[in-house]
Amino acid sequence: MNRHAEHDLAVTISGGSIAGLCHAIALRRIGATVTVHERVPGPMMARGAGIVVQSELTRLLADNGAGPLPFTSCRGRRYLGFDSGDGVLQAMPQQFTSWEAIHTALRAAVSRECYRAGSEVIDVSQEGSRILASLSDGTRVESDLFLAADGSGSVTRRRMLPEVEARYAGYVAWRGTLDEREVSGDLLPFFDDLFTFSEARSGGHMLAYLIPGKDDAVTPGFRRLNWVWYVHASRADLARLLTDKNGERHRSSLPRGMTPESTIAALKARASREIHPKMAALVSETRAPFLQTILDVTVPKTVFGRILLTGDAAFVVRPHTAGGTAKAAYEASVLAHALQSAGANVDSALSSTERLQLEYGNSLYRYGLALGNRWSRERSTD
Ligand SMILES: Cc1cc2nc3c(=O)[nH]c(=O)nc-3n(C[C@H](O)[C@H](O)[C@H](O)COP(=O)(O)OP(=O)(O)OC[C@H]3O[C@@H](n4cnc5c(N)ncnc54)[C@H](O)[C@@H]3O)c2cc1C
Structure with a gap:
């Protein structure tokens, strides 16, 4: 992808868990230069447990040369x-x-030079169309696009949307x-x-x-x-x-x-x-x-100039939906497709991605709420 006459699209991703890695493989596939910063220094193998396999994830893996996923x-x-x-x-x-298993499949598809373990993003700002991210080791990195895939406690979300709280x-x-x-x-x-x-x-x-x-x-x-x-x-x-x-x-x-x-x-x-x-x-x-x-975390917006909130940093949905991982995979596919279709117009790609993210995130949130409320109504004593 030759997005600008002089260079490919450079993308900084904060967070090297499922959402960050889904975006890394999808954006690399369309020719972007991607760097993932994950604050955890060592292996990340003790986080979750079972996950119901959803087509959004298997499609993303297959389309981007990752997997196969053991199931x-x-x-x-x-x-x-x-x-x-x-x-x-x-x-x-x-x-x-x-x-x-999902993390291993994704991580194997992201080359070592794209992934910085033990690298925490502590600040991000935009100057014109360039993004500057400050890292915990004191360095600053520059890119065209910044993806906050830093989970439910996202520091970027807290900075961009201080009024949004996890409920x-x-x-x-x-x-x-x-x-x-x-x-x-x-x-x-x-x-x-x-x-x-x-x-x-x-x-x-x-x-x-x-x-x-x-x-x-x-x-x-x-x-x-x-x-x-x-x-x-x-x-x-x-x-x-x-x-x-x-x-x-x-x-x-x-x-x-x-x-x-x-x-x-x-x-x-x-x-x-x-x-x-x-x-x-x-x-x-x-x-x-x-x-x-x-x-529950819901957001009114996911795009702030060239900064995008994604995965659990944007919406945290209830586990009854079995949808958190599928949502991350869907968002990565949507962004890659939008960037590819929009040519050099990154802002237009971000705006169409935001519309689909808000639609999907809100509908999954409402679905999870309905499933959770059904349980609450059934509860007799506590
Ligand atoms: C215990 C548990 C069980 C779950 N079970 C299911 C399930 O059964 N089915 C399902 O679909 N989903 C499940 N989920 C949700 C699912 O795992 C997530 O929705 C999905 O993986 C997307 O997460 P994420 O990558 O956005 O965030 P996270 O997995 O939270 O990752 C965020 C990453 O960002 C890193 N980070 C944070 N701040 C910074 C920073 N400043 N700089 C650099 N790195 C940073 C963190 O270390 C972390 O690795 C579960 C989640 C948890 C916690």
């Missing part, structure tokens, strides 16, 4: 009540992968994974080949499915069982739940391995009272459950 699959769903029994089956084939949805997601060889007795055959849901006695629900295991293994015997349990938590509860085993308070999630033993014991006891015994057994057998606060 597990199921033939249908099982809906359990909280007491016992085998529940109700529904045929609905689906595929599942993991945050680690706590009133509940948290407890999550866990178990290597399938660690799963006892008859549990594995019960969960294998199904996407299983269980109501909880006082509202909320839990879900479980198999995902790729260590080194992306999808062979039976080497996969992982992944579960998520949505639990109501008051703001006072939240302060306690987000305090890790060293007494440090976290902003919105508690990383794997950091949950205090007393919190894990309380979670397991609650599971045995509230959810189907097979689901409670999964919680009980999980060594290191971790916590994600459910937040």
Whole structure:
């Protein structure tokens, strides 16, 4: 892509997680010179767990020479009540992968010289049509376009839209994974080949499915069982739940391995009272459950001159939509396509991208809210 007579489009990306890498591969494919700055210095492998495979992501990977994405699959769903029994089956084939598998596939497609680990963007400004980004090591980098893919706590969003705040949805997601060889007795055959849901006695629900295991293994015997349990938590509860085993308070999630033993014991006891015994057994057998606060973030705008907010930096959608990753992939495809169609007119490309981002982000937000509210209405006590 020869965007300007004298040089290709230079793009600085803040954030080297899923959104940053999706944009990196899509923009490199259209000829842009891309540099990703990720503040985490080492490997980023302990962040999420299972992710439902969506076509937006697989299309982006295929179109940009990345992948293949390892996945597990199921033939249908099982809906359990909280007491016992085998529940109700529904045929609905689906595929599942993991945050680690997606990140690995994307990272492998982004060359080393494009990715700066341990590089934090601390400031960004625009002078004419040039963007200047200041990095934590004191250097400044110049580009034609800056993408803020720096997640739900985006510093760029806070600077551009100080009035936008993350809103706590009133509940948290407890999550866990178990290597399938660690799963006892008859549990594995019960969960294998199904996407299983269980109501909880006082509202909320839990879900479980198999995902790729260590080194992306999808062979039976080497996969992982992944579960998520949505639990109501008051703001006072939240302060306690987000305090890790060293007494440090976290902003919105508690990383794997950091949950205090007393919190894990309380979670397991609650599971045995509230959810189907097979689901409670999964919680009980999980060594290191971790916590994600459910937040809503919506923005009225994503474009500020040559600065674009994208991924979770723009909209944080509820996990019931299984859409956060798909949204990041969609936004990357839309931007690449708009830049390619607009020739040298970067501003027109950004404006058409913003329109589609706002449409998609708002509709996914409303969908997540409707799913979350349905659960809240069903909740009887707390
Ligand atoms: C625990 C968890 C579970 C999830 N489960 C699902 C799921 O099941 N399905 C689904 O579709 N989505 C899920 N999501 C959401 C999904 O992962 C995200 O929507 C998607 O990956 C896009 O995230 P992102 O790249 O925009 O932000 P993030 O993944 O938050 O990445 C932001 C990156 O920016 C870096 N960064 C921040 N500030 C700076 C800075 N100043 N300079 C440089 N780097 C910076 C951070 O270190 C981080 O790596 C989950 C998210 C979490 C946290």
